[in-house]
Amino acid sequence: MPTAVARRVLAAVMGLGLIVVYLPLAVVLVNSFNSSRTFAWPPSQLTTHWWSQAWQSTGARSALRTSVEAGLGATAIALVLGTMAAFAVARYRWFGRESVSFLLLLPIALPGIVTGIALNNAFRVAGARFGLLTIIIGHSTFCVVLVYNNALARLRRLGGTLEEASMDLGAGVWQTFRYVTFPLLRSALFAGGLLAFALSFDEIIVTTFTSAPGVQTLPLWIFGNLFRPNQAPVVNVVAAALIVLSVLPVWLAQRLSGEPVGARH
Amino acid sequence: MRAASSWLHRHTTARLLALLSLPVLWVVVAYLGALGAMLVAAFWTTNDFTGAVEHRLTLSNFRTLVEQPVYRRVALRSLGVAALVTAVDTLIALPMAYYMAKVASPRARRLLVVAILTPLWASYLVKAYAWRVMLANGGVVDWLLQPFGTHGPGFGLIATIITLSYLWLPFMVLPLFAGLERIPDALLEASADQGARAARTFRSIVLPLLFPALVAGSIFTFSLSLGDYITVKIVGGTSQLVSNVIYDNITTGGNLPFAAAAAFFPILVMVGYLVGVRRTGALEEL
Numbered sequence: 114m115p116t117a118v119a120r121r122v123l124a125a126v127m128g129l130g131l132i133v134v135y136l137p138l139a140v141v142l143v144n145s146f147n148s149s150r151t152f153a154w155p156p157s158q159l160t161t162h163w164w165s166q167a168w169q170s171t172g173a174r175s176a177l178r179t180s181v182e183a184g185l186g187a188t189a190i191a192l193v194l195g196t197m198a199a200f201a202v203a204r205y206r207w208f209g210r211e212s213v214s215f216l217l218l219l220p221i222a223l224p225g226i227v228t229g230i231a232l233n234n235a236f237r238v239a240g241a242r243f244g245l246l247t248i249i250i251g252h253s254t255f256c257v258v259l260v261y262n263n264a265l266a267r268l269r270r271l272g273g274t275l276e277e278a279s280m281d282l283g284a285g286v287w288q289t290f291r292y293v294t295f296p297l298l299r300s301a302l303f304a305g306g307l308l309a310f311a312l313s314f315d316e317i318i319v320t321t322f323t324s325a326p327g328v329q330t331l332p333l334w335i336f337g338n339l340f341r342p343n344q345a346p347v348v349n350v351v352a353a354a355l356i357v358l359s360v361l362p363v364w365l366a367q368r369l370s371g372e373p374v375g376a377r378h
Numbered sequence: 379m380r381a382a383s384s385w386l387h388r389h390t391t392a393r394l395l396a397l398l399s400l401p402v403l404w405v406v407v408a409y410l411g412a413l414g415a416m417l418v419a420a421f422w423t424t425n426d427f428t429g430a431v432e433h434r435l436t437l438s439n440f441r442t443l444v445e446q447p448v449y450r451r452v453a454l455r456s457l458g459v460a461a462l463v464t465a466v467d468t469l470i471a472l473p474m475a476y477y478m479a480k481v482a483s484p485r486a487r488r489l490l491v492v493a494i495l496t497p498l499w500a501s502y503l504v505k506a507y508a509w510r511v512m513l514a515n516g517g518v519v520d521w522l523l524q525p526f527g528t529h530g531p532g533f534g535l536i537a538t539i540i541t542l543s544y545l546w547l548p549f550m551v552l553p554l555f556a557g558l559e560r561i562p563d564a565l566l567e568a569s570a571d572q573g574a575r576a577a578r579t580f581r582s583i584v585l586p587l588l589f590p591a592l593v594a595g596s597i598f599t600f601s602l603s604l605g606d607y608i609t610v611k612i613v614g615g616t617s618q619l620v621s622n623v624i625y626d627n628i629t630t631g632g633n634l635p636f637a638a639a640a641a642f643f644p645i646l647v648m649v650g651y652l653v654g655v656r657r658t659g660a661l662e663e664l
Binding site for chain 2: 116119120122123124126127130131133134135136137138140141144152153154155190193194195197198200201205207216217219220222223224225226227228230231232233234235238250253254257285286311314315317318322332335336339348349352355356359360362363367
């Protein structure tokens with residue numbers, strides 16, 4: 114145990130750190146009600162005008178829809194492929210098993226711009242039409258590892274005994290998966306899927322290089338309007354809304370699993 | 379369906395192959411293939427007049443990158459920013475993680491973990507934007523510093539370092555917290571009983587045990603800083619990092635071979651970093 118003085122210093126740093134973490138987010142929230150078009154600080158008057166204006170912004174709305182579609186698509190691919198890879202690694206011994214984790218980690222470990230231009234180049238060479246589909250493929254490359262990691266950890270912890278028991282009792286491969294493995298795996302898959310969706314929803318760099326001019330995800334829309342002074346209030350409202358929404362997955366994960374998603378154990 | 383099931387049950391290898399085929403195809407074809415093609419493209423060049431890619435192997439892109447002082451400066455600046463962000467985050471995250479793991483009550487600890495995790499869910503872009511608002515001329519930082527007769531740094535390299543440190547802070551706090559939580563309190567008490575002061579215990583007991591976690595956190599802060607170009611565009615003013623060079627060559631330059639060659643720099647740095655720290659056991663902490 115640290116001394117009393119040290120504890121007080123540590124507590125002070127902790128408090129200060131949390132203030133620094135949350136202050137910028139709070140400022141964006143307050144500014145979304147700031148009646149000044151240029152966000153003069155401190156705000157002299159508050160208004161809800163920007164929120165109703167943002168609600169009517171067709172650009173932001175269609176961008177939100179694209180983001181949700183891309184997130185769901187990438188998450189679906191990640192769930193299928195990540196679970197399959199996790200089973201192969203956790204339940205079978207084979208040559209090259211050790212390198213799977215490293216391979217799947219690569220798209221997330223290398224800078225996003227590397228993944229972005231590599232995919233951009235590949236899509237162009239392959240003659241693919243850029244759009245929602247290429248965005249989904251791009252996002253899924255780095256989403257797979259999130260589901261894989263969660264599923265792998267759970268499969269390792271469970272061990273194979275329950276599955277063996279099920280098979281010994283006469284259940285087939287599908288039945289065992291459907292009635293034994295999957296229910297035990299569900300919360301891990303949910304956590305991995307949630308992480309994958311959040312990462313896809315937030316991604317901008319790979320998206321920049323895999324989208325078409327007319328297809329904008331929400332981050333692309335924000336970035337595209339960030340430097341336009343007349344769009345500033347609407348951008349600010351969208352940013353504020355995203356901050357409020359970010360509480361949702363944390364709350365959901367807490368409710369459903371009792372432990373914070375992303376925390377290491 | 380039934381027949382397939384019993385066949386799979388008897389053939390383990392077939393089961394494994396069925397499981398592996400899709401993920402491996404995906405990673406190898408969609409990702410490694412694309413990556414490989416890009417790395418090969420780095421040895422091509424573009425025609426000076428038409429801008430068309432010429433499929434002839436040459437080192438000219440790399441020669442330009444090494445010989446032109448502007449690219450050397452950008453490379454050094456990027457490394458410097460990544461190192462500074464890592465240092466800043468370590469200095470802030472260490473006491474925070476220490477408080478969370480060793481001082482706070484179990485209940486407070488849970489809440490603090492959530493408090494650190496929640497901003498991770500907030501959009502990256504929104505957080506970078508928040509610092510644009512904070513650091514703007516006459517913004518919140520200026521307003522806070524006004525009573526002290528000074529003002530914020532404005533947009534530029536310092537603003538970039540502040541924003542990147544802010545963005546990646548949780549990636550440093552969480553591994554450090556997990557690492558500290560694993561160190562038994564008894565070990566620290568034993569050290570104190572043997573007469574070691576807090577500083578000595580920290581240097582001789584905590585730091586060596588925490589080192590893998592520290593390296594794991596630094597992989598995030600370093601790699602993420604090295605690959606960033608968005609934050610630089612939002613708060614960096616006119617300064618450029620290596621990813622901006624890559625980005626500009628693709629978007630406005632239309633010069634994929636040169637961009638690919640420039641991308642070798644962050645790739646080589648990160649692979650070197652990962653290989654260098656493999657021995658510390660940091661990769662298992664990720």
